[in-house]
Amino acid sequence: MDFHDIESYQHPIVFPPHMPPPIVHDGPMRVQINMDTYIRTKPIDEESCFDWWTYNGGSPGPIIRIRLGDVLEVHFTNNDQSGMQQNIDFHAVEGPGGGSSLLTVNQGQEKIAIFKPLRAGLFLYHCAMAPAPVHLAQGIKGAEGYNFPEHTDESIGLLADNLLAEPGDNIRIFFVNAGPNLVSSFHLIGGCWDRVWREADLISAPAQAIQTTLVPAGGCVVVDFQPHVPGTYTMVDHSLFRIEKGAVKFIHVKGDPLSRPDLYASGSGHGLENCEACKLHPK
Ligand SMILES: [Cu+2]
The missing domain is CATH 2.60.40.420 (Cupredoxins -  blue copper proteins)
Structure with a gap:
């Protein structure tokens, strides 16, 4: 034709x-x-x-x-x-x-x-x-x-440059490493990639429970994260010096981080504490 x-x-x-x-x-x-x-x-x-x-x-x-x-x-x-x-x-x-x-x-x-x-x-x-x-x-x-994976069509809340989600949402990220020279170690601080279509291979079944996935220069990855605990999660390249160059974004999951004591709780009665001017763990 x-x-x-x-x-x-x-x-x-x-x-x-x-x-x-x-x-x-x-x-x-x-x-x-x-x-x-x-x-x-x-x-x-x-x-x-x-x-x-x-x-x-x-x-x-x-x-x-x-x-x-x-x-x-x-x-x-x-x-x-x-x-x-x-x-x-x-x-x-x-x-x-x-x-x-x-x-x-x-x-x-x-x-x-x-x-x-x-x-x-x-x-x-x-x-x-x-x-x-x-x-x-x-x-x-x-x-x-x-041919994106199924269920790619649901909308997601955006808060400025960062993602806004609810506990239980499925957050899907399409990550491209344009390079041209360096690989990326794509990591989620506070969470884990529940599904990873490694190197954006959408034909094979996704890998599961991946803490950090390697994305080659000139390559891509598709990942899912389903948060259970409210709070702020941080997407980084685990070559962490790149945070200073701006390689950092946040996922804000609505709610009180201490509202899931079955998963995340203080044993000494203290609240959440983050270092001053922290680029990794903003409140
Ligand atoms: Cu050109």
């Missing part, structure tokens, strides 16, 4: 931590997404700004969510103000450059490429123009997912 004979729909532009809506179509579809790239200056703290090289203004770029059997039609325009060439290497695309050979665009140019992903999973996409480590470090990357 020719790609053009397949019914098409426009993929929405949705940035993490939000997720594109669940897929409702039955048969294969031609999923069209309009992507572009430009430089966007944004603050990274109170004092400094950074010139992000973005997809659609985001770093990371929009999440692409399709189903195996669909074809992906990417319309890619280079709106980069500096005149650089840019492209997209999709880790899920089989063929030279993961598609980047078809999507290398000059300033002001648009190219269209059509791909049929062959494997389920969560994948990185990124710009692969030389020098690729520089392009990645400048932020030009994103995530694509094919």
